Amino acid sequence: MLSLAHIKKSFGKTEVLKDVSLSIKKGEVVVILGPSGSGKTTLLRCVDFLEKADSGTMTISGTTVDLHRAKRSEILDVRKKVAFVFQCYGLFRNKTALGNVALGLTVSRKMPKEEALKKSKEMLDWVMLSDKYDSYPSQLSGGQQQRVGIARAAVLNPDIILFDEPTSALDPELIGETLQVIKRVAKTGITMVVVTHEMQFAKEIASQVIFMEDGYIVEEGTADEVFSSPKESRTKQFLSRVLPPEYNL
Amino acid sequence: MNDFLSVSRMITAFPKLLASLSVTFEIVAIAILVGLFLGIFIAIIRMFRIPVLNQVMTVYISFMRGTPLIIQLYLVYYGLPMLVYNLFGVDINGWNKLFFIITAYALNEAAFLGEIIRGAILAVPELQTEAGYSTGMTYFQTFIHVVFPQAIRIAIPSFSTDLIGLFQGTSLAFLLGAVDVIGKARIVGNNSGHVLDTYVDAAIIFIVISVLLEFIFHKIQKRGDVVYGKLQN
Numbered sequence: 001m002l003s004l005a006h007i008k009k010s011f012g013k014t015e016v017l018k019d020v021s022l023s024i025k026k027g028e029v030v031v032i033l034g035p036s037g038s039g040k041t042t043l044l045r046c047v048d049f050l051e052k053a054d055s056g057t058m059t060i061s062g063t064t065v066d067l068h069r070a071k072r073s074e075i076l077d078v079r080k081k082v083a084f085v086f087q088c089y090g091l092f093r094n095k096t097a098l099g100n101v102a103l104g105l106t107v108s109r110k111m112p113k114e115e116a117l118k119k120s121k122e123m124l125d126w127v128m129l130s131d132k133y134d135s136y137p138s139q140l141s142g143g144q145q146q147r148v149g150i151a152r153a154a155v156l157n158p159d160i161i162l163f164d165e166p167t168s169a170l171d172p173e174l175i176g177e178t179l180q181v182i183k184r185v186a187k188t189g190i191t192m193v194v195v196t197h198e199m200q201f202a203k204e205i206a207s208q209v210i211f212m213e214d215g216y217i218v219e220e221g222t223a224d225e226v227f228s229s230p231k232e233s234r235t236k237q238f239l240s241r242v243l244p245p246e247y248n249l
Numbered sequence: 250m251n252d253f254l255s256v257s258r259m260i261t262a263f264p265k266l267l268a269s270l271s272v273t274f275e276i277v278a279i280a281i282l283v284g285l286f287l288g289i290f291i292a293i294i295r296m297f298r299i300p301v302l303n304q305v306m307t308v309y310i311s312f313m314r315g316t317p318l319i320i321q322l323y324l325v326y327y328g329l330p331m332l333v334y335n336l337f338g339v340d341i342n343g344w345n346k347l348f349f350i351i352t353a354y355a356l357n358e359a360a361f362l363g364e365i366i367r368g369a370i371l372a373v374p375e376l377q378t379e380a381g382y383s384t385g386m387t388y389f390q391t392f393i394h395v396v397f398p399q400a401i402r403i404a405i406p407s408f409s410t411d412l413i414g415l416f417q418g419t420s421l422a423f424l425l426g427a428v429d430v431i432g433k434a435r436i437v438g439n440n441s442g443h444v445l446d447t448y449v450d451a452a453i454i455f456i457v458i459s460v461l462l463e464f465i466f467h468k469i470q471k472r473g474d475v476v477y478g479k480l481q482n
């Protein structure tokens with residue numbers, strides 16, 4: 001469904017992704033863990049061409065593209081298959097919740113307005129925001145904004161949704177509702193990649209876990225494998241810092 | 250001294266000055282519209298750093314910002330006919346003075362508005378554009394639906410200042426013979442021998458309209474804040 005081969009990316013002299021390859025099957029929920037600065041955000045951004053990788057290829061739903069040399073049309077094509085949920089929501093500030101969800105449908109998918117609005121309302125109902133159709137982002141709490149962000153991504157019916165630390169900008173009391181909605185998205189069977197520091201949540205939704213450090217994938221495996229018996233010492237160290245003590249690594 | 254300023258003379262002259270307000274408005278309105286139109290092109294040229302044109306526009310803007318308006322007025326008034334004559338062999342010397350005056354103000358506005366537009370577009374956070382891309386929109390679609398509407402809101406305060414500045418700046422047009430509010434004040438004052446009355450009249454007109462404009466833009470701004478909420482990230 002999605003595979004990445006030998007992705008490299010530097011910012012100036014800093015090598016951020018050193019040689020990343022991974023493969024994700026349809027319907028999988030892949031959680032990426034790793035310390036801050038290890039390149040997780042950059043990896044997701046390269047997949048959606050928000051950042052141009054220095055080299056590497058990607059195969060998505062049967063189409064292969066060069067991440068450095070992709071043509072404009074290829075980039076647009078990939079972006080139609082990929083949806084992104086941003087750490088800081090990134091809602092369109094000039095659009096209501098409904099407008100945020102519908103814009104991609106009407107403009108990029110060319111869906112008739114009526115139909116787009118109907119679908120968008122259903123999606124907002126689904127993320128429990130039935131009473132917020134007409135609210136602007138500035139009138140919504142962080143948790144509500146992020147749920148609009150999730151609705152905006154999911155409504156496009158993408159092949160894969162990328163979540164970049166979807167709850168780390170939220171106040172603690174708003175994290176729960178947002179995680180709940182993400183779990184709901186996961187249950188629909190859509191393929192997802194989630195960068196998160198919420199370990200309990202990660203354990204619950206992950207079918208695969210990837211541990212990144214310093215621009216490399218250090219370890220990957222099922223949630224059980226990685227959480228209960230990590231093979232690499234660096235993974236162990238990281239998990240022992242973030243997991244509750246009963247894990248006893 | 251008693252006769253220095255007379256309320257009754259001021260009242261008599263006032264309607265005559267008001268009648269000339271239409272000329273002032275004509276200069277302002279056309280200069281702003283043409284200036285906006287050209288300003289958008291200048292902003293695009295500068296934002297995308299279109300070769301050659303970008304350098305030309307940088308010099309153009311420095312010139313417009315760095316020289317007194319009165320010089321720009323004279324340059325257009327005397328220079329444009331010469332330029333047109335030399336290039337096309339057409340004599341436009343006899344054209345309406347207002348044409349040259351408005352052209353000068355419009356060219357000046359283009360530079361200032363171009364910079365205001367460019368600044369406002371650049372002030373829209375990159376995340377807004379990225380969010381547009383992530384929903385599958387092209388750069389152009391994102392610009393039209395997301396970036397530009399936000400830029401307009403960001404530009405309102407500067408645009409308001411610029412418009413009021415232009416309105417007051419039209420007070421130089423009488424030097425080229427325009428019979429706008431100031432021109433009229435001069436004529437009526439000179440005829441009666443009491444210039445001060447008519448200039449005070451003109452001052453009142455300028456103050457009232459400036460305050461009114463400021464008030465209107467403040468309302469627009471406030472209304473935007475109520476509808477959209479303040480633009481934060």
Ligand SMILES: Nc1ncnc2c1ncn2[C@@H]1O[C@H](COP(=O)(O)OP(=O)(O)O)[C@@H](O)[C@H]1O
Binds near residue numbers: 036
């Ligand atoms: N646009 C950028 N310009 C320069 N350096 C960047 C940029 N984006 C990220 N970096 C650097 O790349 C490294 C990895 O960042 P990031 O991918 O955000 O890591 P993570 O999401 O794992 O915390 C960090 O050292 C960061 O400072």
Ligand SMILES: [Mg+2]
Binds near residue numbers: 040042165
């Ligand atoms: Mg990150």
